[in-house]
Amino acid sequence: MRRVLPYPLIALALLLSWLVLAGSASLGTILLGGMVTLGGSWALASLAPPRARLRRLAVLPGLLRDVLVEVVRSNNAVARIILDPAGQGRRQSGFVQIPLDMRSPQGLAALACILTATPGTVWVEYDSSEGIMLLHVLDLVDASEWVRIVKEKWERRLMEIFE
Amino acid sequence: MSVVLLAWAVLLAQLMLLAAMGCAVVRLLLGPRAQDRVLALDTLNVNAAMLLLVFGIRTGTSHYFEAALLITLLGFVTTAALSKFLMRGEVIE
Amino acid sequence: MIHAAELPVWAAVIVAVLLLLGAGLALIGSFGLLRLRSFYERVHAPTLGTTLGIGCVLVASMLFFSLLQRRLVLHEILIAVLMVMTTPVTLMLLARAALYRDRVERNGSVPPPPGVRWEGGEER
Numbered sequence: 001m002r003r004v005l006p007y008p009l010i011a012l013a014l015l016l017s018w019l020v021l022a023g024s025a026s027l028g029t030i031l032l033g034g035m036v037t038l039g040g041s042w043a044l045a046s047l048a049p050p051r052a053r054l055r056r057l058a059v060l061p062g063l064l065r066d067v068l069v070e071v072v073r074s075n076n077a078v079a080r081i082i083l084d085p086a087g088q089g090r091r092q093s094g095f096v097q098i099p100l101d102m103r104s105p106q107g108l109a110a111l112a113c114i115l116t117a118t119p120g121t122v123w124v125e126y127d128s129s130e131g132i133m134l135l136h137v138l139d140l141v142d143a144s145e146w147v148r149i150v151k152e153k154w155e156r157r158l159m160e161i162f163e
Numbered sequence: 164m165s166v167v168l169l170a171w172a173v174l175l176a177q178l179m180l181l182a183a184m185g186c187a188v189v190r191l192l193l194g195p196r197a198q199d200r201v202l203a204l205d206t207l208n209v210n211a212a213m214l215l216l217v218f219g220i221r222t223g224t225s226h227y228f229e230a231a232l233l234i235t236l237l238g239f240v241t242t243a244a245l246s247k248f249l250m251r252g253e254v255i256e
Numbered sequence: 257m258i259h260a261a262e263l264p265v266w267a268a269v270i271v272a273v274l275l276l277l278g279a280g281l282a283l284i285g286s287f288g289l290l291r292l293r294s295f296y297e298r299v300h301a302p303t304l305g306t307t308l309g310i311g312c313v314l315v316a317s318m319l320f321f322s323l324l325q326r327r328l329v330l331h332e333i334l335i336a337v338l339m340v341m342t343t344p345v346t347l348m349l350l351a352r353a354a355l356y357r358d359r360v361e362r363n364g365s366v367p368p369p370p371g372v373r374w375e376g377g378e379e380r
Contacts, residue, residue, distance in 0.1 A: 017337070020330050075281065075308045078300060082288035093297050095367050116344035119303040122296075123344070124351045134367065136351065138300045165268030166261050172272030176279035176313075183279070183286035183305070190289040190298075198295055198354040205346055206289060206302040210282055212335070213305070213313050217275060220320050225329070228317070232335055239342040246349035250356050 004038075006045040011037045050105055056160045063157050070118050078119040081139060094140045095124070098133045098147050102155055107162035114154055121146075173221045180214045201245045208238030267323050271316045278312030281305055295354055296366075299347055306343040311336060 005011055018033035019025055081091065102108055112123040115135065125134040137146055184207055191203035212231040219227035263271075281304045288301025314332040321329040358366040 017334055021334060023329070023331060071307050075304055078288070078304055079281065079284045082284055082291055082301060093294075095296075097367070112348060113340070113344040116347050117303070117307055117340065119307065120300055122299050122351050123348055124355055134355075136296050136299070138297060165263045165265050168265075168268050168272050169263070172275050176275040179276075179279040179283045183283040186283075186286035186290050196295065196354075196357075198350060198357065199298065201350060201353075202295070202298060202302065203289060205350070206286055206305065209302065209306050209310060209339075210286060213278065213282055213310055216310075216313050216317050216332075216335075217279070220271070220275070220317055223324065225321060225331075228331060228335075232338070235335055235338050235342070239338070239346060242346040243349055246346070246353040249350075249353035 006041055010044065011041045014040050054161060055163075059157050059160050063161075066153070067114055067117070070114075074118045074120045078138060081120075091138075092140050093136070093138050094143075096135045096137055096140065096143045096146045098135055098150050100126075100131050100133050100151075100155060102159050102163065103131070104159075104162040107158045110158055110162070111150075111154055115150070169220075173217055176217050177214065177221075180210055180217065184210045184214070197249055201242060201249065204245070205238060205242045208234055208241070212238070263320070263323055267319060271320050274312045274316035274319075278309045278316065281309035281312070285309065296351070299351055299354075303343070303347070306339055310339055 015030075015033050015037045018036055019029060022029045022033070084091075100108070100111075102111065108126065112126075115121045115123045120138045122136045123133065124136050126132075127134075133150075135146065135150070140146070187203045187207040187210060191200050191207065194200055212234045215227045215231040215234065219225060219231070285301050285304035285306075288304070289298055292298045292301055314336050318329060318332045355366055359369060
């Protein structure tokens, strides 16, 4: 099984996106999509990415909901900052160094995607030897507050899923 | 009723997206540094993809969807390659 | 726009609102490119268009074509998945490239590389 289909979840996602793109689920489409999926899986296996172990998927729906809420909330906040007629004088932006406990590469990638996809924060750099992440924040009031938000709101739950 | 409403909404959305692309082009020309221009180019790509989707709604055909998908794909590759170039001075090491 | 005549009014209202919201967010984001002061601030601006902005337009497009063709049209989800996966990567790469260039020039407004303390640069 592992030799024919090295990454079953990724293969399933690939097949589903093929069907959605073709807009039908006829036998021919499924067969062609299955061939493409097999080829893609083998190509991916030859790259040998580190395998992710997903634990505690029960945390995932709540996490996705919180990401969506946070994206909407920060869209609103950043739009207000850009349109603020008082100008850009008082607001401070800056870099924050955040020490992370998470070491799983998939978890770090997920954290980077969450932080960068929410407007107002951009993941800039990660130092893997010391586990320190550099974050740029558009509206920086209190750096320690951001350390707390990242660690308690996102990192803890991502560690439950990926480690 | 729904035709008039949608026609106006689509027209307004197209004008707003054109204005957004105008802003991105101004930043593309002003710079001041190379990373500003790459960021403006990326924004231009996303705005163009959205404009194509709105065009699709206007004409009622889904052909524009494929163009939008291609633009987002190419935009990603372009920006990634340009960022790599800014960092190292060469794209392929 | 004659083809839209068969669309129910409630759907037309939702599609119109989503289109205007999405285009408006994209406009604000691109306007932020002009308004914000430094590169690291400007990196944040286009995220408005690439998250909620294009999301609204995609949902509008899905709703419109599903009702018009009387079948589920879902291929817009592919663009959404693509944007979700690629936007953070491009912005991160770009921010890192900018940081690298500023560090090479010893620009005092960026933090030094980890483990290094600049003699001239200010400590943040």
